[in-house]
Amino acid sequence: MDLIPRYNVVHKLEKRSLLIAINCIAALSIFFFGYDQGMMGGVNGARNYYEDHMHFGHPNPEDGTPIIDDELLQGGIVSIYYVGTLVGCLVGGWFGDKYGRIKTIALGAAWAVLGATLQTSAMNHTWMIFARLINGWGTGILNAIVPVWATETAEHKSRGQFVAIEFTLNIFGVVVAYWLEYACSFYKGGNGSFVWRFPIAFQIVPLLFLFAIVWLFPESPRWLVKVGREEEGRYILGRLRGETGEDLGRAEAEFQDIRNIAELERKTASRTSYWSMFTGSGSGKLHIGRRVQLVIWLQIMQEWIGIAGVTIYAPTIFRTAGISQSDVQWISGLNTITYMLSTLICVFTLDRIGRRWTLYWGSVVQGISMALAGGLTTAGQSHPEGSAMAKAYSSGAVAMIFLFTATFGATWLTVPWLYPAEIFPLEVRAKGNAWGVVGWSVGNGWLTLLCPVMFKAIKENTYYVFAAANVITIPMVWALYPESNQRTLEEMNLVFAADSIWNWEAERNFKILKEQNPELVQAAQRGHSALDPETGLPIRSSTARNLSLDVHGMQTVDEKQTFKHG
Helix, strand or coil: CCCCCCCCHHHCCCHHHHHHHHHHHHHHHHHHHHHHHHHHHHHCCCHHHHHHHCCCEEECCCCCCEEECCHHHHHHHHHHHHHHHHHHHHHHHHHHHHHCHHHHHHHHHHHHHHHHHHHHCCCCHHHHHHHHHHHHHHHHHHHHHHHHHHHHHCCCCCHHHHHHHHHHHHHHHHHHHHHHHHHHCCHHHHCCCHHHHHHHHHCHHHHHHHHHHHHHCCCCHHHHHHCCCHHHHHHHHHHHHCCCCHHHHHHHHHHHHHHHHHHHHHHHCCCCCHHHHHHCCCCHHHCHHHHHHHHHHHHHHHHHHHHHHHHHCHHHHHHHCCCCHHHHHHHHHHHHHHHHHHHHHHHHHHHHHHHHHHHHHHHHHHHHHHHHHHHHHHHHHCCCCCCHHHHHHHHHHHHHHHHHHHHHHHCCCCHHHHHHHHHCCHHHHHHHHHHHHHHHHHHHHHHHHHHHHHHHHCHHHHHHHHHHHHHHHHHHHHHHCCCCCCCCCCCHHHHCCCCCCCHHHHHHHHHHHHHHCCCCCCHHHHCCCCECCCCCCECCCCCCCCCCCCCCCCCCCCCCCCCCCC
């Protein structure tokens, strides 16, 4: 394949080894994302940072505990990052659909390096606010495109497993951030600027490596087909799936599915701007507007069930539970280790029980643990500080926080990032995933801004707010979110073709459409051969004909230029 540079790893690796290599690069980006989130917990507790440079607090003269004088400024410095991710993800989605996944990853890494450099050198809160805004922009670009690249190259039967492994590296980033900051806190008694500047600068290392190495990796075959570079797309897909025996048939069948669905999407959706996607105008039976709302609110739910507060304000949460200042940092770090290990559960369960059941059991356990954390903290505070009962209740509250984060790592951590990359049409997949990052940015920014205010105003009752949010997610997921597990990316257009918003209607409609459109999602799912039994050559169709997303008729795409809006 002369069109692809010789240095590209696609010429040297194939099948599972190539998939693993791609997911290692994706995991490197996800590692940076986790490190960047976990980093601010320790930075906020550095005296030189909050007292000498940012001027939003001072240490307690008795025990050195940070006393926050300006909660809004503290929360604003943290949350402005998510304004950057919101803008960055929209830029990344547009750039990724237009110029490809690889170039977008490189752009995001370069922009994040600039933001990290500015954060490292910040001298006051104005400087830090603008630096975090720029850093967030780079993170938003990466978050919009990396899950798309990973899902578009993975096989549908193991797609969830690969993405779950990547998010193990995400929490490993959080672990590294916490323990690196814990080690730095001993430098010069924790009073110098090195305590917070070095952890911020550390993120530049993986970003530079990501920028340098991503050029060696193949572009998404689905994006290549979308832009008309079918020869390159077919070659890369063959290297990913295999080119001998039954593998050849499966690769060719998947390639035909991609060509068919790309043609159908071009005929069905007339407008693909962000505004058109948000309103659903011009998308016909693809119902893109509905998908946008689902991924936005799934990400907002992910943050409001409590994880944003636990990740960034863990030291505050443990102090609220009665833990001494000397123990807060190492307990927070230990919590991140159990958090990381828990993500391995998702690796083995996500493709077995599906996305919906993963969210169900997560919400139940998380809601119970948050409610108990609130109750145990309240009970502990009703006893004299330092008494045996106070310590017992505090230990129980800490155990519930540990249970919450472990359950989140096994459930809600991965699904809201995987789902948007699975359900959008190829024509707008990067933009669609960007809408998920918009929801994450809104939910995270909103919550991190309010968290210090809530903990100051209602203290341990904040846990009850998170518990209630977990309860609310259960009926929302049950009624509105169709299953994507064990379905090809191309099949998801059939799942969302129903005019009703309810999940049970979508499933009923999907079964009918699969019978009506056998050519649309063929051998890639069922494992049938796409080879001509007489010649042994691949069967190719020139266009996606006789295909429809309407259960009421079988008009051809050429005959039916537009469909009913939903």
